[in-house]
Amino acid sequence: MKFTVLTIFPEMFAPFNESILKRAQAAELIKIELVNFRDYAESKHKNVDDIPYGGGAGMVLKPEPIYKAVNSLEKTGKSRILLLSPQGKVFDQKAAQKLAAYDNLIFLCGHYEGFDERIRSLADEEISLGDFVLTGGELAAMAIIDSVARLIPGVLGKANSSEYDSHSQGLLEYPQYTRPPDFQGMKVPEVLLSGHHDKIEKWRRKESLGRTFLRRIDLIPQIEFQPGDYQLLEELCLEYPEIEPYRHRWEHLKPAAKSKKRKQSL
Numbered sequence: 001m002k003f004t005v006l007t008i009f010p011e012m013f014a015p016f017n018e019s020i021l022k023r024a025q026a027a028e029l030i031k032i033e034l035v036n037f038r039d040y041a042e043s044k045h046k047n048v049d050d051i052p053y054g055g056g057a058g059m060v061l062k063p064e065p066i067y068k069a070v071n072s073l074e075k076t077g078k079s080r081i082l083l084l085s086p087q088g089k090v091f092d093q094k095a096a097q098k099l100a101a102y103d104n105l106i107f108l109c110g111h112y113e114g115f116d117e118r119i120r121s122l123a124d125e126e127i128s129l130g131d132f133v134l135t136g137g138e139l140a141a142m143a144i145i146d147s148v149a150r151l152i153p154g155v156l157g158k159a160n161s162s163e164y165d166s167h168s169q170g171l172l173e174y175p176q177y178t179r180p181p182d183f184q185g186m187k188v189p190e191v192l193l194s195g196h197h198d199k200i201e202k203w204r205r206k207e208s209l210g211r212t213f214l215r216r217i218d219l220i221p222q223i224e225f226q227p228g229d230y231q232l233l234e235e236l237c238l239e240y241p242e243i244e245p246y247r248h249r250w251e252h253l254k255p256a257a258k259s260k261k262r263k264q265s266l
């Protein structure tokens, strides 16, 4: 998969020369192409910004260099142009999963006061990293590229390493532990030391459900419930009465009562 970033600060992307994404590039699982759209500016001084019409503070990115840069790109396969903006749709794990299906993602990073409005028509989508304002789109592009790249098979090493991550199935991840089994009196839950795979899976599912209900009730509509969750949620409800008001969310999972009537023998 190719990530193409249009930016006037390509040096900001040094984090991609480290760790997992560095290895993924070396293994040619991903390619990260940085395009300085200042190179496409026509003026003598290579200006990419100008004062806003109507007055006001700050400088606005001019349309010509970005249009020229986008038009010069060699797009690979199924591509999508993403404009980074605090006015866009807020990015989340579902969006990362959708973007991972493309062959080429092209990011337009704004700076200063932002883009001339006409640049927006180049984009297939406007994406925001959250309801806050950054000085530029570079950090947002890096965060999005990082989260999409780790979904590409092989990037994390083990094919299923991202399967149980927080938000992958609408849930927060269960607690993780490593050695030692007892650290300053804080013990690893017995079940994780038991080697009993089914019990461990059940414990993890219950912890994930519990964490999500206790910490992020806003995520509840996104949970992909499983039939066994009914029992786990009923148990959680006894342990954490604050979950009780959300019972209607899992009541539909209640297993049908078994009929006591026996078939009459003929």
Ligand SMILES: C[S@@+](CC[C@H](N)C(=O)[O-])C[C@H]1O[C@@H](n2cnc3c(N)ncnc32)[C@H](O)[C@@H]1O
Binding pocket: 083, 084, 085, 086, 087, 108, 109, 110, 111, 112, 113, 114, 115, 127, 128, 129, 130, 131, 132, 133, 134, 135, 136, 137, 138, 140
């Ligand atoms: C200072 S901001 C401009 C904000 C613009 N004046 C507004 O109020 O919508 C400069 C650039 O940073 C990037 N940016 C800022 N906040 C962002 C966010 N939350 N998500 C994604 N990109 C953001 C955008 O590319 C934006 O063009």
